[in-house]
Amino acid sequence: MNTQRIAALLAALLVAGCTALSRDALDRQFGAADPTRHDAPLASTGEISYRRDVQPILERRCVLCHACYDAPCQQKLGAWEGIARGSSKQRVYETRLGEAPPTRLFEDARKASEWRQLGFSPVLNERQPTAEINLAGSVLYRSLQLKERHPLPQVTILPETFDFSLDRAQRCPQLAEFDSFAREHPLWGMPFGLPGLSGSEMDLIRRWLEAGAPFAGLPPLPAKVERHLAEWEAFFNGDSAKQRLVSRYLYEHLFLAHLYFD
Ligand code: HEC
Structure with missing residues (x-):
């Protein structure tokens, strides 16, 4: 093995080690993850309704980027099942030699835990289901909170950190990586490169997440x-x-x- 290879191997081991370490830290902080938590939605508690309160906000502010098959981080936000599936670092379109298994929502896997097998990470909390951890353990919440803490700069031309090109590099940090992501890219909260949610919109999404992201399902067809x-x-x-x-x-x-x- 040449020196370059050894260096690459060491670096890979280090990264793998760091992720395992921070996963341990998360287990201690928030409890162990339950990948089946969002296989089926919690029934609506009545107070906040996904369809009445949350979906319209996502449709107004998020789906313009998070609806297509090749949405950033494959994060689809047009349906509860897309939120439960979560995000993936794997890009849909890129130059590759072999074929990649398709990841069509509602087609190639059904339950959130099945999507985990296909490389998707949760953006809803899968750890202890307390109101507090339902926020702190949710990448979706953290990405909204990041924008709340670091609002869009009030300038005519946005700083270069906002790359809107189609093939921009993407990070898609998992929960264990979120703190360092936020330190490196404080301005990358959601909605990306756009003004943050209003106080009342944030409040609705926060209360919905605290309640465990319930969804009463779709009403029967007429x-x-x-x-x-x-x-x-x-x-x-x-x-x-x-x-x-x-x-x-x-x-x-x-x-x-x-x-x-x-
Ligand atoms: C202008 C396009 C755009 C809009 C609008 C937008 N996003 Fe994103 N979103 C992105 C990009 C780009 C990324 C990838 C960032 C990165 O490199 O990690 C992303 C990533 C995400 C992720 C995945 C994070 C991860 O770690 O895997 C979540 C969750 C998310 N967005 C939620 C939202 C929500 C909720 C809204 C609406 C309130 C929203 N986004 C609106 C562009 C957008």
């Missing part, structure tokens, strides 16, 4: 929509030439958009 679904499903399952051609055509275009038929 009967009219259920009828449409049944009709289309029957059509897609038919085997006339017309039905097969239409099914094929729609299937091949689904990657482009959601199709809407009145």
Whole structure:
């Protein structure tokens, strides 16, 4: 082994050691992680509703960046399941020699704990479920708090630390890495490069996280929509030439958009 290789190996061991150490420290501070905590949402407690109170804020302030397949850190915020899945350091588009397993939300894994197997880290607290730790142990909360503590500078041209290019390097710090990330990039709180949430928006998200990020699920579809679904499903399952051609055509275009038929 040449010196360069040995140095690289030592550096890798050191980094692995540091992460293991800080994980130990987190276990002592917040209790051990339970990766199945968000496999199913807590039922809504009634006081704060995800759909009524939280989702509109995420839709107004976050999904413009956190909705696409290649969202930063693969963090999707358009559905509760995306929040429960968390973030990944793995980039969706990059030059690579081998193929990468796809990570489509609702498709390639179902539960948060299954996403952990595919390299996703929690942004909700998975440690002791107290109100306090539900905040301190949540990367999502920490990233909002970072912006609260270091608001967007009031200048005409933003400092260079904000890189908005599509292929910007990304850090996606896990909980154990968050303190050093915050020290290095104090201005990188969320929403990235934009003004922070208002006091009342922060308050709603804080109370929702403190309660354990409950979600009552989606309301049942209206009967009219259920009828449409049944009709289309029957059509897609038919085997006339017309039905097969239409099914094929729609299937091949689904990657482009959601199709809407009145
Ligand atoms: C202008 C685009 C943009 C907006 C708007 C935005 N983000 Fe982000 N978000 C980013 C970028 C870029 C990163 C990756 C930062 C890095 O390098 O770690 C990120 C990362 C994250 C992560 C993952 C952090 C990690 O450690 O893995 C979370 C959670 C997050 N954002 C939450 C939010 C929330 C909540 C909002 C809305 C209040 C929001 N973001 C709005 C661009 C944005």
